Amino acid sequence: MASIMQTQAGDAGAFRSFDLSRVPSPCFVVDEAAIERNLSILHDVGERSGATVLAALKAFSMFSLAPLTMRYLSGVCASGLYEARLGREEYGGEVATYCAGYKPGEIDEIIGLSDHMIFNSPAQKDRFLPRIGTASRPVHVGLRINPEHSEGEIPKYDPCAPGSRLGTPLSQITADMLEGVDGFHMHTLCEQGFEPLLRTWNAIEDRISPFLKDLKWLNFGGGHHITREDYDREGLIAFIRDLREKTGLTIYLEPGEAVALDAGILVGEILDLPTNGVDLAITDISATCHMPDVIEAPYRPAMLGEVESGHTYRLGGPSCLAGDVIGDYTRPEPLRIGDRIAFLDQGHYSMVKTNTFNGVPLPSIALWNSETDELRMIREFEYADFRNRLS
Ligand SMILES: Cc1ncc(COP(=O)(O)O)c(C=O)c1O
Incomplete structure (x- = not known):
């Protein structure tokens, strides 16, 4: 936003x-120097925490700055076919695509453009998993979960609000839903500091942990105001390092706004x-x-x-x-x-x-x-x- x-x-x-x-x-x-300053902060967080940081194209997709972006970040996250194509053609690097609903007519093209295909529900994942099997290169499969822990005060911007369509509620996840799944994705924050992320993790750790042993990665989505002056970057770095050590998972962050803040x-x-x-x-x-x-x-x-x-x-x-x-x-x-x-x-x-x-x-x-x-x-x-x- x-x-x-x-x-x-x-x-x-x-x-x-x-x-x-x-x-x-x-x-x-757009001030190129300010973008570069933001990117170098995000790069530093990625380097020191070991997280993979992707730029969310939905927030800022000024692709004339793609070469600069890719000097600092690992790739992009996309919201569907067009952003995935923009990411693959203009940016390069990793493309992680999440969409609340994929269409059969687009799915093969999106798979061809993406490194991570993140599904909103087990039903969408099961419907399109056979298509991923036919991809010419390895494509990771993700499932977006809804941690059912709200940190946002405005329902319109709270993917954990009651009745939310975004992600599968963690309380509904069972082991058999995870067939073919390489990672979990969650996006629950909006313009927030580190503390809401930590509170979210503390609220779900016990329930999510049993599933993590079979996964390769965990994607914390966007909404992290990492480049804001008062953001607790050291807290985030320590949290991610600890999580990587405890779980062995690769951690992804998808900041959008933080790339172009101010x-x-x-x-x-x-x-x-x-x-x-x-x-x-x-x-x-x-x-x-x-x-x-x-x-x-x-x-x-x-x-x-x-x-x-x-x-x-x-x-x-x-x-x-x-x-x-x-x-x-x-x-x-x-x-x-x-x-x-x-x-x-x-x-x-x-x-x-x-x-x-x-x-x-x-x-x-x-x-x-x-x-x-x-x-x-x-x-x-x-x-x-x-x-x-x-x-
Ligand atoms: C799945 C996902 N990833 C990343 C982002 C980027 O969030 P922000 O620009 O707030 O960092 C969003 C924003 O809505 C999102 O829905």
Whole structure:
């Protein structure tokens, strides 16, 4: 998620010095140096703990940074056919694919692209196990379990919430379900520190341990905010080392958000400044088209240069949706038409979720290096990108 906190704190970092007029509007600007810093932290955690760290493409799949990503991580985790293909073709390394439901028409292609095929239920695993047997190279089989231990407070982001469709409840697992299974997968956290992972493990250790002796690996999914400053990385490293020693299993982590945390902004422009009881500002950034988590999570993204007291505006997008509102923001100076603005921490879960509702143009994508100040336009979108999704 771009943030499940109702109000995101946001760290402007090096973007404080970025001249917003250097890019077209709207535009995602990703700081390559910040991505590399995150990747090197993840690499260090992998090295010192012995865990295999995969980048979750669902959060951040800016494949122009694939070579950089692969200098630090072992591969990617994918959510289905298209991400598995992107992972295999653009990134290389290991591809671990998990999908809540695979389709027979796609399964052979996904198997051909994946090193790990992770199933949501024993029924899906049994249905497609014979297909894995025909693969031209060894493919590991995983089963996603639901540890039935909630650490998330928001049901929408809690795969262990009552009635969840994600993973097989641990209480339902029996030894005969594990035929052909090489590993367990669990994904239960969202933007969380190490302690929730430890509590989850402590809650399930006794029940899960009898099954582990027949497995090769254990995948703890994503949701680990490993690159956040206050994350207890030493705790995570010690935990994984201990677990590897006790169980002999290979441990996988699939961070997504942590790869791009505080490494991207979304630049926009003020188009109009009407009033209606409050001061309004219309921008070319649409919450519903460009930052859908603002509405879906919901949350209020932090803005570059916002202050506690000054001139307050309710910012919203150009679309017809009454709820296309980003939030209320206070600036030190009155806004003017044509001013540039930027929302912080938009590298993950925004770029991957954009859409062209109302024909609103997609933001361009730029890569900036805060250490060298080099700026490269990676992509600009046009009418054809809108039209090609329609018929
Ligand atoms: C199975 C799985 N792995 C990895 C991730 C990445 O999580 P995050 O971006 O929060 O680290 C997710 C996120 O939903 C997921 O569902």
